[in-house]
Amino acid sequence: MIQLRNLERYYKSGFQKSWVLKGINLDVKQGEFITIMGDSGAGKSTLLQIIGMLDAANKGEYNFFDEEVHRFNEKKRTELYKHYIGFVFQAYHLIDDLTVYENIETPLIYRGIKSKERKPMVAELLDRFNIVAKKDLFPDQLSGGQQQLVGLARAIIGKPKLLLADEPTGNLHTKQGEEIMQLFKELHNEGMTIIQVTHSEKNAQYGDRIVHLEDGYVREDKNVNELLERN
C-alpha cells in the first residue's frame, strides 16, 4: 500500500541544511498496524505528515497504492482525504463552533453524502463510542478523552483505508488512553491500516509492528512478536 524509498526531508536555515529524515525506507501493507517510536525530535511527526501528504519529501520516492505521490495535485489529495486517509491528532483539533454531532458529520458532508444517510452513520459511531449523550455539546464542554473519542469517530466515519494518529493519547490519562487504544485494536481487527506515533511502550503493544526512528534513520523495524521473543 505504501512504499517509501530513500526519503529525505530537510530544512534550510541560511546556507545550511538540517536533515530531519535521511534515507527512509519503509513498506506498509494493507491491514497492518504500525507504531512509530523514537525520541522527541526524531522526525516521527514529520514522517507521519509526509505519509499523510500534509508535507512533502525533498528527495526520494513515495508510492501510495502504486501511484507516485509527488505527482498528486491539491485536488487529488483532497480526493484521498475524502476516501482513503483519516487523521487523529494529539491536540484533537475539533472544530470549536460545531457540536460533537456536527464534528463527526463533517467528513460525510464533504463526501457529498445526503443528510438522510448521514444520520444513521453518525448515530452508529456515537453509539459505538458511548458518546450519544454528548452529541449536542461543544468541544470545550468535553474532557480530553471525550474530545479524542470524537476526533477518532470523525477520522473513521468515512471508513478510510489508512488511519494516521500522531500521539493520540499524548494528552490523556492512562485509562482514557487505553480506551482509545482498544478502539484502535478493534479497527485493526476490522481490517483498517493504522500508523500511530507514541512514546508509550504499552500502547505500542497494541500494534503488530514497531518502527524505531533515530536521527532521521530507521534504526529498527521489527514485528511485535519478534520483539517480545527477544525480551
Added chain:
Amino acid sequence: MFNNNLKVGWRNLKRQPFLTFLNTFGLAIGMAGGLLISLFIYDEFSFDQMFPDADRIHRINVDIKFGGQDGEYAVVASPLAEIVLDYSQVEMTTRFRTQGSMLIKKPDAALNVKELQTTFVDSSFFEMFGLELLEGDTKTALRNPNSLILTKTAAEKHFKINEAVGQNMTLNNSEAYIVTGVIDDLPENSFLRNHSVFMAMSGYEDSRSTEWGSNNYNTFIKLTPTADIESFQEPLQAIFSKYLVPYAQRFMPGLTEEAFKASGNYVNYSTMPLTDIHLHSSRIADISPNSNIQNVYILSFIAFFLILLASVNFMNLSTAHSLKRAKEVGIRKTLGSNKFSLIKQFLTEAGLISFLSLLLALVVAFLAMPFFNELSGKELSIPFFNPIFWLLLVSVAAVLGLFSGSYPAFFMSKFAPVKTLKGGGQSSVGGGGIRNMLVVFQFAISVFLIVSTLVVFQQLNYIQSKDLGFTKEQILIVDDVYGAGNQVQTFKQKVQQLALVKSASLSSFLPTPSSRSDDGYKIQGVNEQDNNLQMQSWRVDHDYVSTLNFEIIEGRDFDQKYGTDTSSIILNESAIAVMEKSAKEALGMKVVRNFQNEEEEVLTVIGVVKNFHYESLKDDIGALSLSLGDGAAKMSVKLNGGNLSNTISSIEKAWNEVAPGQPFNYYFMDDSFNETYQAEERLGRIFIIFTFLSILIACLGLFGLAAFNAEKRTKEIGIRKVLGASVTQITYGLSVDFLKLVGIAIFIALPLGWYAMNSWLEDFSYRIEIPWWTYVLAAFLAVMISIITVSFQSIKAAIVNPIDSLKTE
C-alpha cells in the same frame, strides 16, 4: 502612568502594523471627508453674517396668485418701502433694482468694460449694510441722480481709486454718470457678491412710481434695535387691503377683497431674515443665486456617516483583533491590574490612532482641497492659522478616539482570566453579534448611497436629453449687442449672410437664463379676473421662432409679409389654458396688454406655440407670449455645423465692423443650459465621491474582519482540509457569512433609498420614474464589491497548507 500607557500603546500599534494601517487609514479618510464637508457647511452658514446689523435686516417677500398664475417673489412693488418706513418697527429701508450686466467706460475711452452685476440702490445703502466708503462721503454719495459708486476692483479698471471721485462715466454708451465713491469689493459669501456698480435710485424714474402692478424691487428693512419682526407682520399684511385693493379697483371696478380671495387669489407679504436668504430663498428675482438647505442637510448627513463609518470600522477591527490581546488581559489581571486601568490603556491606544489619523486626514484634506473646490464651486481653504480651528480639530479627534475606543476598551477589559489563559484550543472572543450589526450598518449606508448616486445621475441625464420644446445645440449667443447701438440690424444682416449661419435673431429673451419680463394681460371685453393673467411677455423678432426651432401648433409665425404684425402676439399652451381657450379658439382673439395702466395695448393672437421649458425643469411651464419689439441685448445665431472657430471669428469680424471698440462676448446656449443644473450636477459629483469613500471605508472594515476571521479560523480550515474539504468549499464557507450580512444590508437599504430618492425627485416637475434595475444594480455592486474584498482573504486562507496550522504547540 499615562506615559507608560502611551509607550505600551505605541508598541502595540507597531506590533500590529496591518491593523494599525486599516484603522488609521479608515479613520483618516472619514475625518478628511468630514473636515472638507464641515468647511463647506461652515461657509454656507456664514453667508451675509458679515454685515454689522445682519440680525436686524430682513427682506420683504410676496407670494401672489392671480389669474391662474402664482409665484413667490423676492421683489415687491416700488411704493412699499416708503410705506413701511412709517411703521414704528422700521428704522430704514433700502431697495435694489438690479440691472444685470452693463458696459462702462470713461467718456473719452475707446473701449468699454463689461461689469456683470449692476444695480440701482437707495442712498440708505451704506447705513443699512454698515458699508464704508474708501473714497467719497456716505452722506452724499448716492444722493443725486446719475451718481454711482464702484467697488475697488471695478474702479481700478479705469483709474487709481484716490482719483475716482468726480470722474465722469458712460454706461451702455449712452447714459452719463459721475463717480461719487468707491467701496471695498463685496465678500464672496454675501448676497451682493459679484456686484460692482451701484447707481443712485433717485435717477431711476420708475422708483418713484405709485403703481402696485409690477414687482421689481428687492426691498430690505432694518428693524429698530428694540422691535421684533413678529410685530411687523400684521401691519405688513395690511398693505394689501389698504393699498392694493383700492389700486386694483381703478381698472377692475367693483372688485372687493372678499371676491378676490373667494376666487382663490392671494397677495401675501412676508419677511425673511437677511442671513436666511442664502440657504432658504429660491424665489423669483433673488439678487444672487442661492443654495438649498436641503443640500446642506444631505451633505451633513454624508459627513456624519462618513465619520461614523470610520469609527465603526475602528470598533469592529479592534474588538475582532482583541483575541490577540485576550491573553495579555488575562495575565495583566492576574498580576493585579484592575478593569479601570485596562480601560485607560485601551483608550490611550484609541486616542493615539485617532491623532495619527487626524494628521493623515489633514494631509489628505489639504491635497484634496483643490478638487473639492472645483467640485463645490467654492474657494475654501484649511484655516491653518486659526487657533479655534485647531482647538476644535483636536477636541473632535479626542472625542472620536474616546468614542471609537470605548466599546473595544470595555469589551476587552471584561475578558475573564480563567477563560483567556486556558490552554488548548482558543475559544472565540464573542462580540460577533455586534460586529455583524455594524457590518450590516456600514453596507446599508453604502448601498443607500449607491442607489442615490444612480438616481441623481439618471435624473440629470433625463434633464439633459429631454425634449425641451426648442433646440439648444449649435446655437451661439452674442451677448450685449446693444454695444452696436443703432447698427444692430446691420450686424444681424451681416451675420445672416455668413455661409455657416442658418439664421439669426435679436431678442433679450431666451429659454436659457436671460432677461425675464412679465406684463398683465386680459382678453378684450372679458372682465372676469380669473382669465386675467400676469405672464412672460417676450419681445422678439421675425426670425426668433425659426432660429430656436419652436413649434407653432396653431396659426402662424410672425411674417414680414404682414405689415400688421407689430400688433400681433403668439401665446404658448399654458397661456391659452389659463384663458380657458382651445388653440383654435385663441386664434384671432384680441388681448389687452398692460390693461392696468396707461401703456394699454391691444394685440391679436396669430399663433399658438408649443410649450417649451424656459425655467428649471423643477418648475411647471408658465404662461408666455411672444410679440415683436426692439431693444435686444442678445443675438441668437443658429449655426450650420462646420468649422466652429472660423464661424466665430467671422461673426466677430462682422461685429468689429459695426461696433468697433465694443467687447465681443459670446457663449453657447447648451452650456448656459447646463449651468442651470449645476447645483444638481455638483450634488451628483459629490455623491459619487462620497459614495466611493464610504464604500472604501466599509471595504477596509470588511477586509480587516475577513482577515481576522480567516486568521481565527486557520486551525479550523486546516482540519477541514484534512477532512477532505476543497479550496472552493472553504472559500465559500468563509465568505458566505459575510455575504449574508451584505444581503441583510441590501434588504434594509433599498427601501430607504427608494423612499429618500423619490422625495428628492418630487422637487422636479419633470422627473424620471426610478427604474427597477437601479436597485438590482446597486445590490449587485454591493455584492460584487464585498465578494472581491472577502474572497481575497478567504482564498488566501483556503490555500494555506494545513500542516502550518495543525502543528501541536
